[in-house]
Amino acid sequence: ADLQAVQHLIAQMDLDTYQARATSLVAQAELDQMGAFSIPLSREAPRLISLVKVINDEAFYRVADRAVQVHGAAGLAIGTPEEKLFRVARNLRIPAGTTEIQYNAISRGRFREKLSG
Structure with a gap:
């Protein structure tokens, strides 16, 4: 991790993880x-x-995307931890509803809150 670009990717990964956990x-x-x-x-x-x-x-x-980037082409090799994380991360976005469906639920909740409060 001597390269500043890699350090920045790792810092961004840490920020995303911290934000998600805190939320x-x-x-x-x-x-x-x-x-x-x-x-x-x-x-x-x-x-x-x-x-x-x-x-x-x-x-x-x-x-997961940044983990693949950090490892370059090797990060997409089948069977690597990075490839598996990326595949799982992509597939998790589908079963419980797309992001747009979740946006609908969020905005409905916000409107309901404004109307009742």
């Missing part, structure tokens, strides 16, 4: 305050869950 912890605390196991679920919960999903998925994808 998750704050959202978890907010959900716990709402009564995480209460029925019916708080109306604000879907917005928080979507926020966490988008932030974590995007951060994971950027970290």
Whole structure:
């Protein structure tokens, strides 16, 4: 990691990881305050869950992409940890809904909050 460009990629990976973790912890605390196991679920919960999903998925994808970049062409070789992370990061963005679907849930929650508050 003598190259400044590589150092910057690693710093960006650290920033993304820290941001995603911090967001998750704050959202978890907010959900716990709402009564995480209460029925019916708080109306604000879907917005928080979507926020966490988008932030974590995007951060994971950027970290995996930078890991591949740090390793160059070897990072895309089948079977390397970087290649597997990149593949998983890309595929995780699909099953729980695309980012755009999550944006819809986030904006609905925000509108609901503005109308009721």
